[in-house]
Amino acid sequence: MRLPPRASEHIDRSRELTFSYDGRPVAAFAGDTIGSALFADGRRVFSRSFKYHRPRGLLCCSGHCPNCMMTVDGIPNVRVCAEPVREGAQVVAQNVRGSLERDLLSATDKCGGPFTPVGFYYRTMIRPRWLWPFYEKFLRSVAGLGRVDEHARRSKRTDVEHRHADVLVIGGGRAGVEAAREAAARGEHVVLVDENLHSPASSGFGEDFEVLAPARAVGVYEGGLVPVDAGEVLYRFRTERVVVATGGTEQPLVFPGNDLVGVMLPGGVRRLVRWWSLRPGERAVVIAADDRDLGIVNELREAGTKVIETIDLRDRPPRQIAASGRGGRLRSVDVDGRVLACDLLVMSGGRQPAYSLLAQAGGRVEYDAGRGIFLPSELPAGVEAVGAVRGDGLSAAVPAASYNGAAKTGKCFVCLCEDVTDKDMKRAIAEGFDSIELAKRYTTVTMGPCQGKLCHLPSIRLYARENETDEATIGTTTARPPWGPVALGLLAGRTHEPCQRTAIHHRHEELGAKMMWTGTWKRPHSYGDPAREAKAVHESLGLIDVSTLGKLLVKGPDAAAFLERLYPNRFADLKRGRVRYGVLETDAGRIMDDGTIARLDEDEFYVTTTSTGAGAVIEWFEWWNAVWGMDVEIVNLTGALGAVNVAGPKARELMARLTDLDVSNDAFKYLDAKEALVAGVESLILRIGFVGELGYEIHYASPHGEYLWDTILERGADFDIEPFGLEPQRILRLEKMHILVGQDTDSESNPLEANMPWIVKLDKDDFVGKWALEHVLQRGFREQLVGFEMANGTIPPEGGQIVRDGRPGGRVTSARRSPELGRVIGMAWVPPELAAEDAEIDIKVNGRLERAHVRLKPFFDPDGERLRS
Numbered sequence: 001m002r003l004p005p006r007a008s009e010h011i012d013r014s015r016e017l018t019f020s021y022d023g024r025p026v027a028a029f030a031g032d033t034i035g036s037a038l039f040a041d042g043r044r045v046f047s048r049s050f051k052y053h054r055p056r057g058l059l060c061c062s063g064h065c066p067n068c069m070m071t072v073d074g075i076p077n078v079r080v081c082a083e084p085v086r087e088g089a090q091v092v093a094q095n096v097r098g099s100l101e102r103d104l105l106s107a108t109d110k111c112g113g114p115f116t117p118v119g120f121y122y123r124t125m126i127r128p129r130w131l132w133p134f135y136e137k138f139l140r141s142v143a144g145l146g147r148v149d150e151h152a153r154r155s156k157r158t159d160v161e162h163r164h165a166d167v168l169v170i171g172g173g174r175a176g177v178e179a180a181r182e183a184a185a186r187g188e189h190v191v192l193v194d195e196n197l198h199s200p201a202s203s204g205f206g207e208d209f210e211v212l213a214p215a216r217a218v219g220v221y222e223g224g225l226v227p228v229d230a231g232e233v234l235y236r237f238r239t240e241r242v243v244v245a246t247g248g249t250e251q252p253l254v255f256p257g258n259d260l261v262g263v264m265l266p267g268g269v270r271r272l273v274r275w276w277s278l279r280p281g282e283r284a285v286v287i288a289a290d291d292r293d294l295g296i297v298n299e300l301r302e303a304g305t306k307v308i309e310t311i312d313l314r315d316r317p318p319r320q321i322a323a324s325g326r327g328g329r330l331r332s333v334d335v336d337g338r339v340l341a342c343d344l345l346v347m348s349g350g351r352q353p354a355y356s357l358l359a360q361a362g363g364r365v366e367y368d369a370g371r372g373i374f375l376p377s378e379l380p381a382g383v384e385a386v387g388a389v390r391g392d393g394l395s396a397a398v399p400a401a402s403y404n405g406a407a408k409t410g411k412c413f414v415c416l417c418e419d420v421t422d423k424d425m426k427r428a429i430a431e432g433f434d435s436i437e438l439a440k441r442y443t444t445v446t447m448g449p450c451q452g453k454l455c456h457l458p459s460i461r462l463y464a465r466e467n468e469t470d471e472a473t474i475g476t477t478t479a480r481p482p483w484g485p486v487a488l489g490l491l492a493g494r495t496h497e498p499c500q501r502t503a504i505h506h507r508h509e510e511l512g513a514k515m516m517w518t519g520t521w522k523r524p525h526s527y528g529d530p531a532r533e534a535k536a537v538h539e540s541l542g543l544i545d546v547s548t549l550g551k552l553l554v555k556g557p558d559a560a561a562f563l564e565r566l567y568p569n570r571f572a573d574l575k576r577g578r579v580r581y582g583v584l585e586t587d588a589g590r591i592m593d594d595g596t597i598a599r600l601d602e603d604e605f606y607v608t609t610t611s612t613g614a615g616a617v618i619e620w621f622e623w624w625n626a627v628w629g630m631d632v633e634i635v636n637l638t639g640a641l642g643a644v645n646v647a648g649p650k651a652r653e654l655m656a657r658l659t660d661l662d663v664s665n666d667a668f669k670y671l672d673a674k675e676a677l678v679a680g681v682e683s684l685i686l687r688i689g690f691v692g693e694l695g696y697e698i699h700y701a702s703p704h705g706e707y708l709w710d711t712i713l714e715r716g717a718d719f720d721i722e723p724f725g726l727e728p729q730r731i732l733r734l735e736k737m738h739i740l741v742g743q744d745t746d747s748e749s750n751p752l753e754a755n756m757p758w759i760v761k762l763d764k765d766d767f768v769g770k771w772a773l774e775h776v777l778q779r780g781f782r783e784q785l786v787g788f789e790m791a792n793g794t795i796p797p798e799g800g801q802i803v804r805d806g807r808p809g810g811r812v813t814s815a816r817r818s819p820e821l822g823r824v825i826g827m828a829w830v831p832p833e834l835a836a837e838d839a840e841i842d843i844k845v846n847g848r849l850e851r852a853h854v855r856l857k858p859f860f861d862p863d864g865e866r867l868r869s
């Protein structure tokens with residue numbers, strides 16, 4: 001039943017909406033939450049608790065507690081007290097066997113308590129061991145809260161956006177709004193985020209700054225990174241300054257029956273009355289510790305609720321408080337022997353500053369014994385705290401009155417999320433878990449949906465009491481993100497990157513290429529027939545666009561010494577006009593990228609990288625140059641230069657038509673680099689052969705791309721030249737056993753085990769990753785990258801298992817059928833003892849084991865005669 005209209009209400013009574021709850025239609029107004037609409041419809045039980053399946057009702061109405069979690073439109077664990085009503089929404093109860101009113105699993109509350117104390121799964125059901133799988137299956141079936149619908153179809157798409165702000169204000173209360181306005185007045189770009197739909201910041205104050213509401217800061221990370229959950233978008237903010245204005249969180253009291261339906265926090269009651277014009281109850285008892293919370297008495301009376309008792313914990317904290325009920329609903333409160341009949345108990349032990357984000361950022365908090373709360377004491381650079389989160393305006397709490405459970409029967413819940421009682425905490429102490437960090441892990445207190453917002457301070461107070469010490473000695477648990485729940489779908493949202501296309505992109509489309517993504521680049525997969533294109537490279541001539549390669553110019557007096565330190569092989573002795581292959585490693589000796597290095601002059605080198613690794617390599621070069629302080633200039637030419645590769649037996653004849661340069665084998669040797677005009681375009685020509693045939697890689701200014709592409713195809717028409725894409729290129733490179741970084745390698749791969757020991761020069765003074773590679777030699781190889789040839793022509797899946805004695809013994813990284821060889825070939829990581837020519841390995845393919853033979857040399861032209869011809 002709604003109260004008469006009031007100025008503070010958020011509902012629009014002229015707009016009616018309807019949603020479904022457990023198959024029954026429920027009427028609501030625009031501006032309602034699902035929780036307020038259900039409350040108006042007469043529902044008081046909103047959920048069943050995690051462990052004991054006790055009835056739970058509205059408590060905070062702010063989206064912090066676990067009491068109102070339901071499944072909405074197939075999404076579990078939605079806090080309906082803060083979820084706006086949508087027309088046609090499908091809402092169902094969760095974590096029940098039966099219904100909310102008659103949950104079969106509530107038997108655990110009545111008779112399971114003695115058998116399921118805290119940590120029971122560590123001590124019981126151990127023997128006989130053969131029964132554990134049955135116990136485990138049962139426990140997993142009843143544990144948890146909501147259920148994920150495995151067959152649900154995608155209902156929405158989520159995105160990830162990268163944003164920047166000079167100042168990010170977290171919290172839209174008065175202090176947050178004032179901080180945002182002051183920063184905006186100084187000309188700074190300010191963004192304010194607030195988790196409340198009805199944030200004060202979104203009510204006309206934000207003309208000078210951007211407001212995101214409802215939106216929640218997930219955490220504060222290194223480098224000014226603050227992810228913000230805005231529902232369907234995850235904003236990754238980078239900011240110079242973070243202002244935390246998250247206020248304070250109401251703290252519940254701990255007493256028998258403190259979880260009964262009808263026990264509420266003052267903030268929850270205030271929202272029901274002010275925002276949704278609802279009467280919270282008929283007869284109320286108010287127990288609070290500050291004037292703000294005690295002020296709820298007047299609002300209750302205005303709403304028609306009879307307040308039969310008001311207890312100020314500051315004046316006369318009662319020795320005993322106990323709530324009693326029937327069917328999980330509040331019926332009375334016993335205060336020091338006086339039984340007060342009521343259906344609403346409004347209680348609060350004060351407010352605790354919501355400092356978690358400050359602690360995540362590296363700030364320190366200390367206990368203020370005079371005020372009974374933890375307060376931030378030190379903040380890292382770039383992080384500020386304003387308002388109640390630093391204690392402004394918060395009254396002193398009453399720690400002595402926060403726990404009233406010693407002499408009464410009934411469960412006293414310290415953590416409503418995980419059904420952790422005072423007895424559980426005492427038992428943990430008795431069993432030796434006297435550290436609050438250890439107790440958190442053993443009892444799971446603070447690890448539930450509220451993430452300690454409502455149970456962190458009460459649990460610390462109880463621990464201090466039982467250990468006969470103070471809260472400062474007990475300390476706090478480590479604050480970790482996320483600050484609130486984050487949907488997995490949001491974390492997996494689409495990251496929108498700019499689509500990169502080469503200067504020849506439209507020519508590929510005109511030739512009928514099937515385009516594919518490689519990182520942020522769009523590249524031709526093939527032009528219709530990968531096998532035909534690969535055959536053309538072997539028999540006549542092929543042309544591929546390799547403009548996506550990263551291209552760097554490293555120049556300066558220390559250029560050679562700089563590359564010597566970065567790469568495991570030598571470059572100081574590389575002659576002018578020559579090219580050398582190189583692999584970049586991390587400090588741990590892991591392969592991060594590869595490419596070619598051409599020496600253009602004494603102090604000038606042209607470096608190429610993989611298509612997807614260009615950005616990382618540039619950062620890597622610049623980072624190390626900043627560390628070493630060498631006289632080197634690094635220029636990124638990736639976008640400025642295009643590149644194509646002409647490959648095949650007829651490549652030399654074609655190049656003779658395109659340039660006046662002497663391209664004979666004597667004049668232009670394998671791994672030579674020369675500058676010349678190609679079809680009138682100034683170019684750098686590298687004679688290299690990734691695809692196993694005589695080849696020339698031509699680098700030129702990007703604007704000439706289409707002209708050069710067209711000219712090469714025209715001059716090579718009588719050679720039956722074929723453009724070829726990535727798929728035929730991958731077949732061709734596999735025939736030569738050339739690795740693809742990121743496919744044939746992972747974050748643990750090093751060049752020694754990747755069958756490239758010739759590239760590692762451990763006799764150099766030093767290079768990045770040298771110590772790690774020396775350690776690899778000392779400990780011995782754990783696995784090795786080899787080639788393999790299938791015995792029966794089956795193509796194994798990339799990533800497929802190699803099985804040895806019934807157990808995983810390696811993995812396939814690449815596999816293709818080679819039209820030239822007429823066989824299925826591939827590369828795989830195997831144990832060192834299997835890295836021998838013709839060794840037999842078994843690969844799992846569609847549930848069957850298929851035999852393959854190890855190959856250590858390239859499958860095609862193993863001696864490189866065609867490359868050097």
